[in-house]
Amino acid sequence: MYAIVEISGFQYRVEPNTTIKVPKLEKKVGDEVTISNVMLFSDGQRVKIGKPFLEGATVKGVVVSQAVGRSLLCSSSSDARDTKRRPATDRILQR
Numbered sequence: 001m002y003a004i005v006e007i008s009g010f011q012y013r014v015e016p017n018t019t020i021k022v023p024k025l026e027k028k029v030g031d032e033v034t035i036s037n038v039m040l041f042s043d044g045q046r047v048k049i050g051k052p053f054l055e056g057a058t059v060k061g062v063v064v065s066q067a068v069g070r071s072l073l074c075s076s077s078s079d080a081r082d083t084k085r086r087p088a089t090d091r092i093l094q095r
Contacts, residue, residue: 001044005059006037014059027063035059 002015008023027033038057041048048054 002042003038003057003059004040005035006039006053007035011039014061019064024066025063029063029066031063033061033063035061 002013004011004013006012008025010023012020012022014020025033036053036058038054038059039050039052041054041057048057050057
């Protein structure tokens with residue numbers, strides 16, 4: 001069984017008891033996440049496809065961890081080095 005969901009403009013294939021890495025969400029570790037943007041659902045025998053989303057379908061998960069992306073070195077014309085961080089990411093465990 002699996003589903004294709006949209007989170008923050010990105011599409012992810014999710015399955016029960018797996019973790020996915022997604023862009024930063026306004027949730028804390030341990031908070032439950034309900035994703036209603038389900039684009040496709042398959043139970044192994046049948047496949048349901050939304051146009052663009054399936055009505056009434058949701059995927060639930062829990063935020064397992066949060067992290068900040070690694071530093072990036074940005075070049076500039078000055079002598080000073082600028083560093084920026086990638087956006088933080090969350091890991092979600094699908095139920």
